[in-house]
Amino acid sequence: MTEICKMTRPLISAEAISRSYLKGQHKVPVLRGAGLTAHRGEFVSVIGQSGSGKSTLLHVMGLLDSPDIGEVHLDGQRIDNLNAAARDQLRNRVFGFIFQFYHLMPELSLLENVMAPLMIRHSILDFWRKRKETRAAALEILDQVGLSHRVHHRPSELSGGEMQRGAIARALIGKPEILLADEPTGNLDAETGHGIMELLKRLNREQQLTIVMVTHDEAIAAQAHRTVRLEEGRIQKVLQQEAA
Ligand code: ADP
Ligand code: MG
Numbered sequence: 001m002t003e004i005c006k007m008t009r010p011l012i013s014a015e016a017i018s019r020s021y022l023k024g025q026h027k028v029p030v031l032r033g034a035g036l037t038a039h040r041g042e043f044v045s046v047i048g049q050s051g052s053g054k055s056t057l058l059h060v061m062g063l064l065d066s067p068d069i070g071e072v073h074l075d076g077q078r079i080d081n082l083n084a085a086a087r088d089q090l091r092n093r094v095f096g097f098i099f100q101f102y103h104l105m106p107e108l109s110l111l112e113n114v115m116a117p118l119m120i121r122h123s124i125l126d127f128w129r130k131r132k133e134t135r136a137a138a139l140e141i142l143d144q145v146g147l148s149h150r151v152h153h154r155p156s157e158l159s160g161g162e163m164q165r166g167a168i169a170r171a172l173i174g175k176p177e178i179l180l181a182d183e184p185t186g187n188l189d190a191e192t193g194h195g196i197m198e199l200l201k202r203l204n205r206e207q208q209l210t211i212v213m214v215t216h217d218e219a220i221a222a223q224a225h226r227t228v229r230l231e232e233g234r235i236q237k238v239l240q241q242e243a244a
Helices: 054-061 084-093 110-121 124-129 131-144 160-172 190-207
Strands: 012-023 026-038 043-047 069-074 095-098 178-182 210-215 226-231 234-241
Touching: 012 054, 026 043, 026 054, 026 069, 026 210, 043 054, 043 190, 054 069, 054 178, 054 210, 084 095, 084 110, 095 160, 110 124, 110 131, 110 160, 124 131, 131 160, 160 178, 160 190, 178 190, 190 210
Parallel strands: 026 234, 043 210, 043 226, 095 178, 178 210
Antiparallel strands: 012 026, 012 069, 226 234
């Protein structure tokens, strides 16, 4: 395993996060002071039952949602209270996201899906200027995830495992520091899910990619360096250390 320096401050930390949602007239607390950190190069998993708030915590950490109370820090700097433009930029540059249902755009080829985040990042003009290098970078990442033979296919022509590999490639094209994975194997059979976990572990090991993954599956969670459990809106306990 790569050396993870835990003497330094965490790369990302969600601190004492509370978040409620309105259900009809009622305010339902989902997170009640949940805290989660990841150091650079660490692969952390969060396990919890369906409805325990795993996705909410991941969304707060990745600035897709805001906490009612609590703070999110990136490399020691508070980021949850930045203005919308700064948050958008961080979301696009610092975080990569993957989801249970891939969220690839159905009308685009796999290659176009992987290039899309850089279209959003750059102005149209810049994108056209850089399209050759962007295309080359997308092809290289698709090769890394084992999809060189599928680049011109649309998502509907791909298997679940291929779609998730494509989603991982799309998350990586912007060279994120942190990959946030929400049940990445939740829609896949065991063998295909195993392949996705092997890919995530390889990216963590070889590129020191920091990964925070949430799952309800103990066996999947146990493949990270460290697992914590989300229960009753809080991180309850550390289940295992340094397993990966
Ligand atoms: P998990 O990912 O662990 O299954 P979630 O974070 O998705 O849990 O959801 C936790 C609870 O918060 C659920 O009861 C869900 O219905 C509720 N919830 C999540 N997001 C929203 C939202 N945007 N609006 C209203 N309720 C929500
Ligand atoms: Mg969820």
